[in-house]
Amino acid sequence: MxxxxxxxxxxxxxxxxxxxxxxxxxxxxxxxxxxxxxxxxxxxxxxSKEVLVEAYLRRRDGRWRGALAAYVAARPSVAERPLAVFDWLEEWFGEPDFRGCAFINAYGELGSGSAGVAGAVRDHKAEVLRYLTGLVRAAGVADPGPVAEQLAVLVDGAITTAAVTGAADSARRAREAAAVLLEAAGAAGAAGAA
Amino acid sequence: MxxxxxxxxxxxxxxxxxxxxxxxxxxxxxxxxxxxxxxxxxxxxxxSKEVLVEAYLRRRDGRWRGALAAYVAARPSVAERPLAVFDWLEEWFGEPDFRGCAFINAYGELGSGSAGVAGAVRDHKAEVLRYLTGLVRAAGVADPGPVAEQLAVLVDGAITTAAVTGAADSARRAREAAAVLLEAAGAAGAAGAA
DNA sequence: TACCCTAGAGAACGATCGTTCTCCGCGCCA
DNA sequence: TGGCGCGGAGAACGATCGTTCTCTAGGGTA
Missing domain, CATH: 1.10.10 (Arc Repressor Mutant, subunit A)
Incomplete structure (x- = not known):
């Protein structure tokens, strides 16, 4: 080996x-x-174990964002892509081993005691926000920052809600909310599309 | 003693x-x-420690929801109250010992291994949703369930985002999002009020 | 064939965990 | 006053943790 x-x-x-x-x-x-x-x-x-934990988180970050981006990029319409994020979440929530956000879980467990873990978690959330900002901008929102932050909040909220309730419908609710927010922010017309 | x-x-x-x-x-x-x-x-x-952990969570649930409800009830206008939830969150996020949602943290750490803890966490989230549903209904939304679920997702997302980033502004973003959602759902006119 | 480096299996180590037990001193009732 | 029971302090116990060490077997090189 x-x-x-x-x-x-x-x-x-x-x-x-x-x-x-x-x-x-x-x-x-x-x-x-x-x-x-x-x-x-x-x-x-x-x-050390801490090094292994941080390596686990950083590799998972890359894979998780890669899978999300691949799913979203398959949508032909850039206006639909921000909402496709929530479709991907819904599929993820339905997987049998889904147990919430690995980064939030690790942060809650070790964040106050391990700077390396806390850094990996912050980096992950920052990258997700950066990715969402790009999607929102491409969807035609002139000032994508605030809306992207709102979507990021919806993503995290949907994940934790799904983890605790065990049901995947928080993704649907978050998607509907995202559609309303995008439309209010002036995104191109696909908001609300199924 | x-x-x-x-x-x-x-x-x-x-x-x-x-x-x-x-x-x-x-x-x-x-x-x-x-x-x-x-x-x-x-x-x-x-x-046992597990009993103590569950008791800690259940007492915190009562105090946390009590403090939130007291803050919100001080707003004279029922139309403002759903948004006041996010004002309270913003104050909470600014406290020096804020470290995210105790329930989500406990669930991520022990949820798969302790039925008692998992139950306490689920009960907490269910009670919060019930409370939000009442606020949304009182604000004049005919079908408050879906909007309340969206607000619950925003609450959880704002908490976890604030915990990881260390900044309190996720409460503002979530509040703005909630205002848009409430208005879209037909709530009485206070949506967007500062 | 003889030697050395590497890696694997797993024992060992010191620390810490949740939990229980021992010992001792203090306050109540006859 | 004498005995009794309860509570506090903290040692003790067995398990498990992260980490290191020992021992042994095997493969490449002269």
């Missing part, structure tokens, strides 16, 4: 275990068992 | 420590030290 594969297996195991059970509830030995990588190699690649 | 005072001191200590550092990062001995209540009494009143 080369280094790249060991890293991948470690991060895969870390992601599924940390996300499902929380960070503190999962010991390093459990990651070793799930990954099949020895403890020695684990500590060679990630010299 | 009688039982009521011991309970109060234990829950006070649990609330400030659990909320600031997370549940798993705080040991029972630290709660004993902060409360001044002996470990023996602690376990007489709360026979």
């Amino acid at each position: 080369d280094i790249a594969e060991a890293d991948g297996r470690l991060l895969d195991a870390a992601e599924s275990l940390f996300y499902e059970h929380g960070v503190q509830a999962v010991g390093m030995d459990r990651i070793r068992a799930a990954s099949g990588v020895s403890l020695k190699r684990l500590y060679q690649r990630f010299p | 009688d039982i009521a005072e011991a309970d109060g001191r234990l829950l006070d200590a649990a609330e400030s420590l659990f909320y600031e550092h997370g549940v798993q990062a705080v040991g029972m001995d630290r709660i004993r030290a902060a409360s001044g209540v002996s470990l023996k009494r602690l376990y007489q009143r709360f026979p």
Whole structure:
């Protein structure tokens, strides 16, 4: 097993275990068992649990935003794309292992004690906001910043609501709200389109 | 020290420590030290940590909603009250010990492992939604359910955004969004009022 | 064939956790 | 006054944590 594969297996195991059970509830030995990588190699690649947690969050950030962007980009109309974000959320909420936002969960658990984790979470939220701002601008809103911030609030709210209630309809409600906000802000006409 | 005072001191200590550092990062001995209540009494009143955590959440739920309702009820106009929720959030976000939603934090940390905690979190969110529904109805919206759900999403999103960014302006953005949504739903004229 | 470096398996270590137990001193009732 | 029970302080216990160490086996090089 080369280094790249060991890293991948470690991060895969870390992601599924940390996300499902929380960070503190999962010991390093459990990651070793799930990954099949020895403890020695684990500590060679990630010299502490905190480093591994931050690496898990940063890789998940890239993948999560990549999957979202790929889904949204498939919509031909730029006016629909901001709303497509919420369609993607609804699909995500329906997945059986959905358990809320990994970044908010990690921040609530460790944010006050780990600067690295807090930084990864802040970076993720900032990137999402940047991405939403681009979508809103492309949809024809002259001043996209405020609306994008509103959409970001709706995204986070929909995620946490779905996590707690276990139902996916918060995505629908957030989508309807986003449509109203976009229309009020002067976006091109697709607001409200199914 | 009688039982009521011991309970109060234990829950006070649990609330400030659990909320600031997370549940798993705080040991029972630290709660004993902060409360001044002996470990023996602690376990007489709360026979396990999980029971204490759930009691902490349920007491916080009552106080949190009580403080919100008191603030909102001071607004003379029922049409303004749904928006006053976000004014209260903005004040809360500015407090130095603000660290996000205690319920979402606890759920992310323990939700998959503790049915009692998960139930307390779900009950809290359901009560908040019930309260918002009443406010929206009183503001003159004929079908308050969907709008109240949207406001609940905005509330949760504003809280988590404020927690991660450390800035209180997500409350303003959420308030503006709520005003647009209420007006679109046919609420009485105060929407958008400062 | 003899040697060395690496990696794996898992024991070991010190710390800390939730929980229980021991011991002691103080206040109440006869 | 003497005994009794309750509560406080904190040691103790077993488990588990993050991290390191030991031991051993195997493969590449002279």
